Amino acid sequence: MTRFVESTITFPYKRSLGPVVGMFMTALTEQRILGIRNGTDVIVPPMEWDPATGAELAHDFVEVGPAGTVESWTWVPKPSAQHPLTHPFAFAFIRLDGATTPLLHAVDAGSASALSVGTRVAPRWKGTRIGHITDIDAFVLGETPEVAGPDHGPSETPVSMMEYQASITYNNPVPVAADRVVEASKAQRLLGQVCPVCARVYAGGRGYCPIDAVELGTEHEVDLPDKGTITNYALVTPVQYPGQTETEPFARVFVLLDGTDVILSYQPVIELAASDVHVGVRVAAVWASPAEDIDEGAAMGGAYGALIGWMPTGEPDHTDPDLVNRIF
Amino acid sequence: MTSTDIAVIGWAQTEMVRQTDSSETKLLLNAITDAITPLGLTRADIDFTCLGSCDYITGQAFSFVSNLDAIGAWPPKRDSHVEMDGAWALYEAWLRLQEGDIEIAVVTGSGRSSTGDPALIYPMEMDPYFLAPLGADPLTFAALQARAVIEAGIATERSMAEVSVRSRGKGNIDELLTKEYLREPLRRHDLPPITDGAAAMVLATGDRARKLVKRPAYITGFDHRSECHNPSFRKLDDSPSTRIAAREAGIADGAIEVAELQAAFTHEELLLRSVLGFDDSVKVNPSGGALRSNPIMATGLCRIGYAADHIFNGGNRALAHSTSGPCLQQNLVCILEGRS
Numbered sequence A: 001m002t003r004f005v006e007s008t009i010t011f012p013y014k015r016s017l018g019p020v021v022g023m024f025m026t027a028l029t030e031q032r033i034l035g036i037r038n039g040t041d042v043i044v045p046p047m048e049w050d051p052a053t054g055a056e057l058a059h060d061f062v063e064v065g066p067a068g069t070v071e072s073w074t075w076v077p078k079p080s081a082q083h084p085l086t087h088p089f090a091f092a093f094i095r096l097d098g099a100t101t102p103l104l105h106a107v108d109a110g111s112a113s114a115l116s117v118g119t120r121v122a123p124r125w126k127g128t129r130i131g132h133i134t135d136i137d138a139f140v141l142g143e144t145p146e147v148a149g150p151d152h153g154p155s156e157t158p159v160s161m162m163e164y165q166a167s168i169t170y171n172n173p174v175p176v177a178a179d180r181v182v183e184a185s186k187a188q189r190l191l192g193q194v195c196p197v198c199a200r201v202y203a204g205g206r207g208y209c210p211i212d213a214v215e216l217g218t219e220h221e222v223d224l225p226d227k228g229t230i231t232n233y234a235l236v237t238p239v240q241y242p243g244q245t246e247t248e249p250f251a252r253v254f255v256l257l258d259g260t261d262v263i264l265s266y267q268p269v270i271e272l273a274a275s276d277v278h279v280g281v282r283v284a285a286v287w288a289s290p291a292e293d294i295d296e297g298a299a300m301g302g303a304y305g306a307l308i309g310w311m312p313t314g315e316p317d318h319t320d321p322d323l324v325n326r327i328f
Numbered sequence B: 001m002t003s004t005d006i007a008v009i010g011w012a013q014t015e016m017v018r019q020t021d022s023s024e025t026k027l028l029l030n031a032i033t034d035a036i037t038p039l040g041l042t043r044a045d046i047d048f049t050c051l052g053s054c055d056y057i058t059g060q061a062f063s064f065v066s067n068l069d070a071i072g073a074w075p076p077k078r079d080s081h082v083e084m085d086g087a088w089a090l091y092e093a094w095l096r097l098q099e100g101d102i103e104i105a106v107v108t109g110s111g112r113s114s115t116g117d118p119a120l121i122y123p124m125e126m127d128p129y130f131l132a133p134l135g136a137d138p139l140t141f142a143a144l145q146a147r148a149v150i151e152a153g154i155a156t157e158r159s160m161a162e163v164s165v166r167s168r169g170k171g172n173i174d175e176l177l178t179k180e181y182l183r184e185p186l187r188r189h190d191l192p193p194i195t196d197g198a199a200a201m202v203l204a205t206g207d208r209a210r211k212l213v214k215r216p217a218y219i220t221g222f223d224h225r226s227e228c229h230n231p232s233f234r235k236l237d238d239s240p241s242t243r244i245a246a247r248e249a250g251i252a253d254g255a256i257e258v259a260e261l262q263a264a265f266t267h268e269e270l271l272l273r274s275v276l277g278f279d280d281s282v283k284v285n286p287s288g289g290a291l292r293s294n295p296i297m298a299t300g301l302c303r304i305g306y307a308a309d310h311i312f313n314g315g316n317r318a319l320a321h322s323t324s325g326p327c328l329q330q331n332l333v334c335i336l337e338g339r340s
C-alpha cells in the first residue's frame, strides 16, 4: 500500500504593477474604475498593449462605470477558498458604462434567478481599499455603488505593488525507495542502491538508475559507509523569506563516502563553524537520537530522516586536488 | 509537405486512472519502454527527447528533472522540456528533426492531476492582477464560454449531452439534462474526468521511419497559434487561433477522415467542429476524447497518438488538435497522412 503525504506550498508574491495597471489599482482606492483607450475601444481592465496586435497603447485613461450591464454570467453554488465571497454568487462578465470590453468579477445577487443577460449592477466597495481587484468586494444589483462598512478613503500614495499569496495543497505518493532510506536511517544505516546494469551506486532513495533507466528495488540495496570527505561546499547567507528558519550564515557541503563513488549533496555540518569549512575535511554522519522528531518526508537532497548532518572526525584532511570537482 | 519527411511511427500510453500510486517518473519509464520496444528500438537509439509536464501540477519545482531518470542518460542525448502538453513537445521534436542531423526522437506528456485540486491550481496560472486574485477557475471560464457558444447557436444543452454520451459510451441524454448545474449551463457530464497518466511517442525521419514500420504516419502539417491571455478581450463563440493553425497546417488540402480534438468540455468539441468546418463525414474523437480520459499534459499528445493509429490502420488523412489556457486560448493542429 503506497503511502501518500500531504503538503502545502505557499508562495507570497509581490508584483510590480507598472504604469497602466498601477493607475487602475490606485483609482480603485478612490472608488473609480479606469479603462484605457485603444482606437475606438475602451479596454477594461486596462492593458499596456493592444490585446490583438501587441502595439503599445498611449496612457489615455477613461473613467468608466461605476455601474454596468451583465453580458454573461454563471452561478457558483459552492465557492472555493479562493473565491471573493463565501456564499453562493455569480461570476459575470460586466460591461461597465463607457467600456467596450467586459470585466470579470463577482456579483452578489442572492440567487441565480435574480440575474439575466442585461441585468444592471454596481460595485460594492470595501471600506479599506489597498489597490487590489478585490477592493471591489463584489457587484450588487442596481445602479448605485455601495461601501461595505466605514470608508477609510483612498490611498495617500500611488499604488505600485500588489501582494498575492498562492497556496496549494498537494497529496503525493512517497516512493517506496524514499521510505526505505528514512527507515534505515533510524537504525543509523545509510542505505544505497546498486544498479544491476552499470553497477553505479545511488544514495538517498532515488529509486532509478538515470543512466540505464531501470527501476531499483529492495533487492538492489547496499549499506554505505557513514564516513567521508567534504569535496565542495557553499556558505549561505540566509535571506529572511517566509519559512526561512536560519538567521546566521551556514554551510552546505558535499560529502564523498569512503570507498564509493557516492556523493551526498547539500549536507548540513555539525560542530564545524562555517568559517572553518574547507575542501578535504574528514567527516562522519551524525544521527538523531530515537527521541528526536525527524522529517519523514521527501528524501531527495540534503539530510533526511535520522541523518541530521556531518561532523569532523579529527583525521588529517584529504589533499587530493581533484576532490573539489566532485559534486555529482 | 515539409522539406524533410517526419513521421510518427509509434506511441504508448499508461493505464489512465483517477489516481495512481506511481510517481510521474515511473509512469514515463513504462510509457517510453512500451513505445519503443515494439519498434525494435532501445533507449540508445534515441537521438532527441522532449518532455511535456507541469511543475505546478506536481507541486515540485524542477519535477521534470527527476522525470529524466526515465530516459536513460547514456549514450548522451539531446534533451528538452516544455511546460506544456506533450503535443507541444512533439512540435519541438518535429522542428528539431528538420535539422536533418538526427533520425529518432521520443516525446512524452505526463501528469498526475489527482495530486491537487485543479479548481485551486489553475486560477494561479491566470492573469495575476485581475483574474488569479478572484480565484477565477477553469469551470467558471468554461461555463462562460459554453453560454457564448449556445447563444451563437453552435451548441445546445442537448447537443452537449449528446457529445458526452457519444464520447463516454454511456448515459441517457434526457436523464442527464435533468441533473443540477455545476456552473450553469454546465452539468457534471459536460466536464472531463480527473486522470493520472502519461504517453510517449516515437518520431523518425523518412528513410528510417520506412525501415522501422510498414505505414508511417507522416506529419504533413503542424501549426499552433495563441490568443490574448484574458478571456475578457476575446470573442468566446469563436476560436480564431484554431482556424489559423488549421489553415496553416493545410486542412484544406484534402479530406479529413478522423479528427481527434482536445475538447475537455462538451461545448468545446461543438465549437471546434464549427470553426474547423467539419460536416458529418468527419469522424470526431472515436477514442472518446478528453471526456473519457483527461491526463493533464498528455491529453493533447494522446489525440495525436489516436490520429496516428488511424493511419497505422490503413487510413489516409487524420487531424489532431491540442489546446492550452482558458477558453481554448492556444491551439495546435497536426495533420497526419499515410502513403501507399
Ligand SMILES: [Zn+2]
Pocket (backbone or CB within 6 Å): A195, A196, A197, A198, A199, A200, A209, A210, A211, A212, A213
Ligand atoms: Zn545503471
